[in-house]
Amino acid sequence: MRKSLIAGCLASLFTGSFSFGQELYVPRDVKKAYENETRSESGKPGKNYWQNSAKYKIDLQVNPPSRTVKGSEEIIYTNNSPNTLNSLNFKLILNNHKPGAARLGQASEDYMTNGIEIDSYSENGTKKEWNSKNDGTNKMIKLDTPLQPGESVSLSIDWHFDVSKQSGREGAILENTFFLAYFYPRVAVYDDYMGWDTMTFFGMQEFYNDFNDYEISVNVPEDFIVWSTGDLLNAEEVLQKKYAKKLEKSMQSDEVIRIATPEDLQKKEITQDGNNTWKWKVSNITDVAIAISNEYNWDAASVVVDSTSNRRVSVQAAYDNVSEDFHEMVNYGQHALNWFSHHYPGIAYPYSKSTLVRGHGDMEYPMMVNDNSHGEPELARFVAEHEIAHTYFPFYMGTNETRFGFMDEGWATTLEHLIGIEDLGEENAIESFKGFRVQRWISDDNMEQDVPIITPSNILSGPVYRNNSYGKAALGYLALKDMLGDELFKKALQGYMDRWNGKHPIPWDFFYSINDISGKDLNWFWDSWYFEPNHIDFEIKKVTQNDNSVEVLVANIGGMPAPFDVKLTFADGSSKNIHQKSTIWENAEDEFSIQIKTDKEVEAVTLEGGIWMDATPENNTWKK
Numbered sequence: 001m002r003k004s005l006i007a008g009c010l011a012s013l014f015t016g017s018f019s020f021g022q023e024l025y026v027p028r029d030v031k032k033a034y035e036n037e038t039r040s041e042s043g044k045p046g047k048n049y050w051q052n053s054a055k056y057k058i059d060l061q062v063n064p065p066s067r068t069v070k071g072s073e074e075i076i077y078t079n080n081s082p083n084t085l086n087s088l089n090f091k092l093i094l095n096n097h098k099p100g101a102a103r104l105g106q107a108s109e110d111y112m113t114n115g116i117e118i119d120s121y122s123e124n125g126t127k128k129e130w131n132s133k134n135d136g137t138n139k140m141i142k143l144d145t146p147l148q149p150g151e152s153v154s155l156s157i158d159w160h161f162d163v164s165k166q167s168g169r170e171g172a173i174l175e176n177t178f179f180l181a182y183f184y185p186r187v188a189v190y191d192d193y194m195g196w197d198t199m200t201f202f203g204m205q206e207f208y209n210d211f212n213d214y215e216i217s218v219n220v221p222e223d224f225i226v227w228s229t230g231d232l233l234n235a236e237e238v239l240q241k242k243y244a245k246k247l248e249k250s251m252q253s254d255e256v257i258r259i260a261t262p263e264d265l266q267k268k269e270i271t272q273d274g275n276n277t278w279k280w281k282v283s284n285i286t287d288v289a290i291a292i293s294n295e296y297n298w299d300a301a302s303v304v305v306d307s308t309s310n311r312r313v314s315v316q317a318a319y320d321n322v323s324e325d326f327h328e329m330v331n332y333g334q335h336a337l338n339w340f341s342h343h344y345p346g347i348a349y350p351y352s353k354s355t356l357v358r359g360h361g362d363m364e365y366p367m368m369v370n371d372n373s374h375g376e377p378e379l380a381r382f383v384a385e386h387e388i389a390h391t392y393f394p395f396y397m398g399t400n401e402t403r404f405g406f407m408d409e410g411w412a413t414t415l416e417h418l419i420g421i422e423d424l425g426e427e428n429a430i431e432s433f434k435g436f437r438v439q440r441w442i443s444d445d446n447m448e449q450d451v452p453i454i455t456p457s458n459i460l461s462g463p464v465y466r467n468n469s470y471g472k473a474a475l476g477y478l479a480l481k482d483m484l485g486d487e488l489f490k491k492a493l494q495g496y497m498d499r500w501n502g503k504h505p506i507p508w509d510f511f512y513s514i515n516d517i518s519g520k521d522l523n524w525f526w527d528s529w530y531f532e533p534n535h536i537d538f539e540i541k542k543v544t545q546n547d548n549s550v551e552v553l554v555a556n557i558g559g560m561p562a563p564f565d566v567k568l569t570f571a572d573g574s575s576k577n578i579h580q581k582s583t584i585w586e587n588a589e590d591e592f593s594i595q596i597k598t599d600k601e602v603e604a605v606t607l608e609g610g611i612w613m614d615a616t617p618e619n620n621t622w623k624k
């Protein structure tokens with residue numbers, strides 16, 4: 001660490017130009033992106049930045065309780081890269097259900113299916129062979145005609161798959177209630193620094209998707225209601241008038257409207273007669289998910305997310321009547337959308353709707369959430385808030401969550417804590433965050449826990465993946481907020497989001513953007529928090545009482561530049577808290593001497609980190 005500090009100073013001496021004191025580790029593929037000017041060292045997208053995109057027209061036929069889903073899609077995929085593409089890589093995530101699939105964990109018999117079976121495939125109208133037998137979660141198909149820069153290819157695919165009996169992120173929740181995710185063959189991301197995303201899906205990774213346009217239609221039997229990502233185009237065609245009216249009314253209503261109650265479901269007069277084809281449309285979005293049921297309640301209301309334009313967003317919930325917490329879910333959703341839009345990140349919710357579905361996923365999708373039912377209302381609200389926070393990261397921001405989980409789970413965890421302070425009060429929110437997000441990491445001295453956060457998430461598993469992506473990363477973002485102050489932190493965060501929303505930022509785009517927008521060289525902080533095998537551990541080495549001051553010598557044993565309070569207890573029984581921001585560690589890596597003015601006699605000194613829990617709190621107190 002010291003070595004690179006000196007190297008950085010020497011570099012600026014020789015070039016005579018402004019250079020950051022400390023260089024961050026930059027992998028070779030990212031350096032190449034700087035050379036190609038697709039990205040830049042200011043953190044802005046480079047002048048040659050590009051990304052590919054596609055238009056999907058997807059038709060599904062679902063006929064519960066049969067778990068077989070038939071799909072057909074037309075894809076127009078456009079190559080915006082400067083390279084000729086000889087092949088296309090398809091993502092077939094549901095092949096993780098195949099018996100021989102590579103998986104991180106044990107899978108039950110109820111999880112097994114035959115995966116996605118391709119019935120027909122054509123390129124620019126020409127049929128081609130596609131044998132699904134040995135397909136994994138990626139399938140590279142050589143194109144008959146290479147796809148030149150700026151050109152598009154049109155693809156037609158028919159497929160079928162069985163919804164898994166076991167419901168998690170997707171699957172059959174009840175006999176007649178399905179949650180569909182990853183349900184269509186999707187062209188993988190081809191990006192400017194790694195090329196094709198060929199990462200195998202092991203059951204844990206989440207999203208890395210292009211921004212696409214979707215038209216979706218789902219054909220279901222009478223009485224089935226369908227919820228999906230996107231705007232419902234034909235409510236009056238699929239719903240009976242009374243119910244279409246209720247849905248329409250909810251779009252302007254703060255109050256929750258019970259569109260379909262158990263009584264309504266019993267009467268079977270909600271949908272139009274016969275099979276219905278529900279249709280949606282949505283643009284510039286990274287994925288779609290769908291829920292189908294003839295036994296779920298349906299609630300809806302809306303909430304203003306933009307006070308200037310008064311734009312309202314629909315909030316809907318679909319759930320079985322026994323899930324008590326879901327009766328309140330629309331209220332939780334309204335609260336989350338309102339708070340995230342107006343406070344942190346302080347950007348109006350970017351979509352027209354959020355639908356919360358009772359399933360078993362605790363999993364976010366664009367405009368959709370698949371959550372478990374939780375006995376405790378506070379826990380139900382907490383999980384809903386976390387999943388809705390993902391709207392911004394990874395969906396609005398298009399981050400590669402499969403590789404850099406901390407760019408998305410870390411922010412969802414940060415936002416979850418900030419809204420938690422509003423919900424629970426600061427003290428309770430801190431205790432809850434410590435227990436849920438920090439304790440298991442900081443109390444575990446296994447070396448795996450020290451693996452730096454920047455390590456690609458796809459090569460991690462278990463607690464290390466979780467701690468690196470969620471708690472450790474969020475503590476860094478919250479330390480940044482503490483260090484910059486609310487105003488500058490928000491300006492820098494929103495500036496980064498403004499630069500990169502709808503694109504594919506990587507960690508260096510984030511770090512350099514925050515440096516650039518805040519006008520501060522924070523590489524020392526990024527390096528210690530995100531690139532080094534550090535943890536939080538301070539120790540009081542020495543306390544010296546002088547006439548008008550007290551000097552507290554603190555050693556940073558763990559290496560993370562976390563903030564903390566110094567609590568002085570005086571002989572007269574009074575006490576005083578002095579906050580120390582991360583900044584104290586900018587130039588003092590190992591030890592820092594804190595000078596505090598006081599005439600009083602000090603009896604005891606304690607370092608208190610709050611959410612920034614210390615690995616060995618026993619050496620954080622000095623007593624006279």
Ligand SMILES: [Zn+2]
Nearest residue numbers: 386390409412
């Ligand atoms: Zn999450």
